[in-house]
Amino acid sequence: MGEIxxxxxxxxxxxxxxxxxxxTIIFTxxxxxxxxxxxxxxxxxxxxxxxxVVKVSEETVIKLVKQIEKQIEVVRxxxxxxxxxxxxxxxxxxxHSNTIVNGIKVESLIRDNHARILAIENDFIIIEKTGHKxxxxxxxxxxxxxxxxxxxxxGRVSVTKPLEHMVSFLxxx
Amino acid sequence: MGAPSTLVSTKTNxxxxxxxxxxxxxxxxxxxxxxxxxxxxxAIMPVYDALYHYQKEIKHVLTRxxxxxxxxxxxxxxxxxxxxxxxxxxxxxxxxxxxxxxxAQIDSTPLVCITGQVIxxxxxxxxxxxxxxxxxxxxxxxWNYQVTSAxxxxxxxxxxxxxxxxxxxxxxxxxxxxDAQFEQFNFDYKKCESIRSYNPVPTTDQNSLKKAxxxxxxxxxxxxxxxxxxxxxxxxxxxxxxxxxxxxxxxxTLLGLSALPTTHPQYVGMVGMHGNYGPNLLTNxxxxxxxxxxxxxxxxxxxxxxxxxxxxxxxxxxxxxxxxKNVKCDIPLLGDAKKILQSLLPLVNKxxxxxxxxxxxxxxxxxxxxxxxxxxxxxxxQLSMGEVLNEINNITKGDSVVVSxxxxxxxxxxxxxxxxxxxxxxxxxxxxxxxxxxxxxxxxKLAQPLRQVIAIVGDGGFQxxxxxxxxxxQFGIDIKIIILNNEFLGMVxxxxxxxxxxxxxxxxxQNPDFIAIAKGYGIEAKKITEREGLNDALKxxxxxxxxxxxxxxxxxxxxxxxxxxxxxxxxxxxxE
Numbered sequence: 001m002g003e004i005x006x007x008x009x010x011x012x013x014x015x016x017x018x019x020x021x022x023x024t025i026i027f028t029x030x031x032x033x034x035x036x037x038x039x040x041x042x043x044x045x046x047x048x049x050x051x052x053v054v055k056v057s058e059e060t061v062i063k064l065v066k067q068i069e070k071q072i073e074v075v076r077x078x079x080x081x082x083x084x085x086x087x088x089x090x091x092x093x094x095x096h097s098n099t100i101v102n103g104i105k106v107e108s109l110i111r112d113n114h115a116r117i118l119a120i121e122n123d124f125i126i127i128e129k130t131g132h133k134x135x136x137x138x139x140x141x142x143x144x145x146x147x148x149x150x151x152x153x154x155g156r157v158s159v160t161k162p163l164e165h166m167v168s169f170l171x172x173x
Numbered sequence: 174m175g176a177p178s179t180l181v182s183t184k185t186n187x188x189x190x191x192x193x194x195x196x197x198x199x200x201x202x203x204x205x206x207x208x209x210x211x212x213x214x215x216a217i218m219p220v221y222d223a224l225y226h227y228q229k230e231i232k233h234v235l236t237r238x239x240x241x242x243x244x245x246x247x248x249x250x251x252x253x254x255x256x257x258x259x260x261x262x263x264x265x266x267x268x269x270x271x272x273x274x275x276x277a278q279i280d281s282t283p284l285v286c287i288t289g290q291v292i293x294x295x296x297x298x299x300x301x302x303x304x305x306x307x308x309x310x311x312x313x314x315x316w317n318y319q320v321t322s323a324x325x326x327x328x329x330x331x332x333x334x335x336x337x338x339x340x341x342x343x344x345x346x347x348x349x350x351x352d353a354q355f356e357q358f359n360f361d362y363k364k365c366e367s368i369r370s371y372n373p374v375p376t377t378d379q380n381s382l383k384k385a386x387x388x389x390x391x392x393x394x395x396x397x398x399x400x401x402x403x404x405x406x407x408x409x410x411x412x413x414x415x416x417x418x419x420x421x422x423x424x425x426t427l428l429g430l431s432a433l434p435t436t437h438p439q440y441v442g443m444v445g446m447h448g449n450y451g452p453n454l455l456t457n458x459x460x461x462x463x464x465x466x467x468x469x470x471x472x473x474x475x476x477x478x479x480x481x482x483x484x485x486x487x488x489x490x491x492x493x494x495x496x497x498k499n500v501k502c503d504i505p506l507l508g509d510a511k512k513i514l515q516s517l518l519p520l521v522n523k524x525x526x527x528x529x530x531x532x533x534x535x536x537x538x539x540x541x542x543x544x545x546x547x548x549x550x551x552x553x554x555q556l557s558m559g560e561v562l563n564e565i566n567n568i569t570k571g572d573s574v575v576v577s578x579x580x581x582x583x584x585x586x587x588x589x590x591x592x593x594x595x596x597x598x599x600x601x602x603x604x605x606x607x608x609x610x611x612x613x614x615x616x617x618k619l620a621q622p623l624r625q626v627i628a629i630v631g632d633g634g635f636q637x638x639x640x641x642x643x644x645x646x647q648f649g650i651d652i653k654i655i656i657l658n659n660e661f662l663g664m665v666x667x668x669x670x671x672x673x674x675x676x677x678x679x680x681x682x683q684n685p686d687f688i689a690i691a692k693g694y695g696i697e698a699k700k701i702t703e704r705e706g707l708n709d710a711l712k713x714x715x716x717x718x719x720x721x722x723x724x725x726x727x728x729x730x731x732x733x734x735x736x737x738x739x740x741x742x743x744x745x746x747x748x749e
Contacts (some may be wrong), residue, residue: 017319018307025312066494072316072336075370106414 002057014073018155026067038155087158091136093127094150193323194219196352200330209233210242214262217289219354235635237640241612243273256283264302275313279603283342286743292352293321301618314345323356335365340373342490377508385487386520395421396459400420401428402466411514420525423454427600439531446472447584451536453746465489466510469499479742543748557726562589573625578610581663586629608637614652642694654722691722692702696723
């Protein structure tokens with residue numbers, strides 16, 4: 001079956017209700033777990049972009065991409081390994097305000113990890129960190145001893161390294 | 174009739190505004206639809222009311238169950254090459270379509286399903302007869318769309334027809350809320366000719382074409398397996414030309430049957446779990462396999478690890494997702510089968526392969542001695558399914574459309590039925606839907622009114638949709654129904670015998686009086702239990718004016734061979 005790797009699938013679609021469901025069905029039908037999923041606009045007006053991360057073999061990701069492209073409202077889909085993309089995730093951490101007031105360590109943690117404070121309220125502060133999963137996870141572990149009230153991480157967003165513009169693949173009228 | 178239709182108010186109105194419901198009918202007329210199968214209900218009533226005013230333009234066949242309507246539409250599409258259209262109401266009406274939609278999806282049948290839906294304000298409130306048919310049908314439709322305003326109707330239906338019939342055909346569903354059916358708007362219809370995100374027929378790579386031709390020219394034991402793609406692209410003539418020029422033997426998949434006349438000297442039979450001996454065995458002997466419009470279903474390939482490993486494979490296919498899905502090919506030829514075969518024809522050398530063809534002949538003889546002889550001329554008192562098919566062939570000479578259900582009788586029917594014309598074998602392939610036959614035969618007859626349509630069905634499958642006898646009677650549909658009654662769910666029983674040590678768990682059927690049932694519906698019927706009466710009974714049935722049901726009692730425990738057991742390789746095809 002080939003080596004299991006992390007693949008980022010980028011899907012360019014029309015912006016229609018229900019398309020997300022059509023795409024995820026392709027994964028669930030094959031019992032594949034989606035590691036992360038993000039939808040947004042793309043650089044082309046009216047064209048949406050899905051970014052889906054999966055851990056599968058190359059053979060499987062090829063089949064997935066073909067099944068995704070088969071959907072009527074999907075314009076094109078591509079897959080890339082991590083080395084071929086620049087990608088980023090964002091994580092938010094909610095911690096008690098007193099951890100920052102009383103502890104110099106937390107302040108240095110924020111500094112050393114290139115995180116930043118997004119909001120300060122009476123009871124809590126919100127820390128933001130962008131980075132790869134390992135990096136946001138690392139900060140999570142370091143903050144844990146101080147008590148984390150809430151943690152959330154976004155899906156991956158990614159752009160590809162190869163020079164050709166994806167737009168050139170899109171046969172748009 | 175009840176309340177005045179929206180049509181009346183439209184006609185007295187100075188504007189050209191129509192109701193959404195009337196727009197549905199007008200759109201269907203624009204798509205040259207003259208036949209609908211359906212079943213009314215609350216949420217689709219405005220469309221039915223509009224239909225009342227267009228009875229001259231569109232014939233509606235009221236089935237006895239929505240499943241009957243969709244299978245009839247499938248039978249119509251398969252026998253005619255046109256898009257089948259089915260209409261149902263919301264909730265249970267829509268969910269009753271699901272089996273047929275799944276069947277049409279896996280067998281690439283072009284269908285447009287129109288369902289009524291609760292008014293848009295009620296969506297998501299669990300309203301009466303509300304069901305999320307868009308969500309339910311998503312994995313089994315090529316495309317689906319929910320219309321909540323009348324203005325969307327023409328475009329949604331134009332897209333629906335374009336998507337259903339183009340590229341690799343399939344079922345689409347358009348769900349229309351009741352308020353959209355009532356709403357007035359200015360109707361304007363434009364046929365859909367392209368969708369920017371959809372490429373129905375990929376471009377064929379010219380280099381690959383040349384490579385494929387030289388591979389064919391170099392090979393000593395080339396072998397063609399063709400599927401329904403040949404029929405769907407109308408490539409029957411091109412396939413025949415290619416065969417005759419190259420001298421290559423050709424076998425069919427279950428759904429490819431009738432694309433090539435069964436009497437063609439290079440036609441070697443059917444592949445698959447209950448296909449013919451030679452076509453299965455020699456798949457693992459050929460040096461080049463040319464797969465035309467087929468998808469290497471597991472019932473065709475058996476164990477993939479031992480499937481055709483010795484050969485180079487050329488795969489002619491319209492759907493890119495089928496390339497390398499199950500069987501890795503050496504040369505993919507993406508595109509329309511007809512055009513690809515046309516392009517290939519001048520590039521291949523004129524040739525013959527007598528020694529290789531003779532291998533198939535040898536296998537055919539072995540199969541005749543071990544299987545066919547026993548099927549056609551059984552020594553037992555009880556009738557066999559095979560001899561019924563043999564007698565049908567003797568009488569019809571391959572001119573009929575044969576519609577079968579699912580199970581032993583299906584495999585016997587598809588193995589033995591003779592076909593002279595394309596689109597003559599209508600059966601549920603990929604989904605294996607019991608109950609398909611009777612309603613599909615209705616559609617097939619309406620598609621090909623001048624041809625004899627024979628529905629061959631088992632006692633189990635018949636009872637899944639026998640209510641459609643009512644439809645057959647009401648619309649005077651002349652089909653000949655043969656129940657091959659073995660009082661068992663025969664195929665499951667065969668597996669129980671072969672793989673579950675004869676533990677017949679819930680496969681024996683205590684059947685009703687089928688003759689009384691047919692007569693109850695006003696359909697002529699006869700039961701046959703003895704060999705002597707078979708030929709006469711078949712002749713009487715086939716010359717009878719109107720529909721007719723013939724029940725044939727066959728041996729209870731007959732088995733279908735050859736057989737490639739689950740997990741076995743095609744080269745391990747069993748003859749007994």
